[in-house]
Amino acid sequence: MNKLDLYRAVGEIDNRFIAEAINPARSKCRKAEQPAITEYHGEYPSERSKKRRAGFTKFIPAAACFLLLVLSAAYFIPMFTHVFQKASHTAYDPAQSVIMDAAMTERAASNSGSDYALEAPEESDKFYSGTYGQTPETISLPEISISGGASAVDKRENGRVCAVSPSALFRSMSSFDLLPRNIFDVFS
Amino acid sequence: MDDRELIALFFARQESAIERTSSKYRSYCSKIARNILRSEEDAEECVADTWLRAWNSIPPARPDNFAAYIGKITRNLALNRLEARSAARRGGGVEPLALDELSDILSGGGAPFDETELRRLTEAINVFLQTLDKAARLAFVRRYWLGDGISEIARLLDASDSKIKSMLLRARRKLKKHLETEGFDV
Secondary structure (H helix, E strand, C coil): CHHHHHHHHCCCCCHHHHHHHHHHHHHHHHHCCCCCCHHHHHHCCCHHHHHHHHHCCCCCCHHHHHHHHHHHHHHHHHHHHHHHHHHHHHHCCCCCCCCCCHHHHHHHHHHHCCCEEEEEECCCCEEEEECCCCCCCEEEEEEEHHHCHHCCCCCCCCCCCECCHHHHHHHHHHCCCCCCCCCHHHHH | CHHHHHHHHHCCCHHHHHHHHHHHHHHHHHHHHHHHHHHHHHHHHHHHHHHHHHHCCCCCCCCCHHHHHHHHHHHHHHHHHHHHHHHCCCCCCCCCCHHHHHHHCCCCCCCCCCCCHHHHHHHHHHHHHCCCHHHHCCCCCCCCCCCCCCCHHHHHHCHHHHHHHHHHHHHHHHHHHHHCCCCCCC
């Protein structure tokens, strides 16, 4: 088909289509007569873009918060893991540890369930504490705490090993620092 | 002045018919011609020819829609002029944008249609226009018959330019499909 033929054929379309398109009276009434354009989509294009913008305004802060949370987690979790790993490693010195004998373990179990405390050599106010089967941590357990829970404290005669009841251990832990004494070495 | 009164003046062979038609429809016809020819001078000559053609054809013709009738005259004269201009430039003429869009649906050229084929093609386009919804039909006619710009149509329909462009694109695709169904080689 020749394009000029197409142009001419379009030029000869029915007069009512032309009248419909060129009649200014109808054009003025277009909103009443032709609700389809706006009603079909339910809203004007400007309203759609407003909604889109509003969506972005909500989305951007939410995305920023989420990103911040992820970054924080990515930074802090390994840091804390590292700190605690290093702290427990630093606090636990196999050379200074005391292996509890069977009788001591049994007594400690009867007194305190799963908790124990091992006195650090030559430092009467420092103890390794923890749960059986796990690496111990060093805590400060001054006299006042021990005396508070004296009935529950079972101290070995040579002063090296003691078992502490859970209440006494908890009191001492909540009263004093839980962190290893050489915590600052961890950060250095 | 009412269109029926204008036609009556033509039938009475009163020269004031041309003057009055010109004062009422000059801008409308100029717009059609300008949109096709893209030349103010050519459009003016085309509009002047329109009055003469109307004078010669009424009577015997008694158009039921005078605006569409003289619009068609102007459009045909403009297309003739465009064809002559393109031939003079060996096809290197600047094709009007709106019609260029329309010819996108054609894959190639072909021998010119005779009167019968042209009438059949017009009928097929009329049927196609009936299948369009009113807004799409109005956009199609204003763009490819009147030669309106996209923005003008968008203002008229209270829609965005892109909406009108996509509406016209869909209409052109639909026209191509329709013409193929009707057995035209497009």
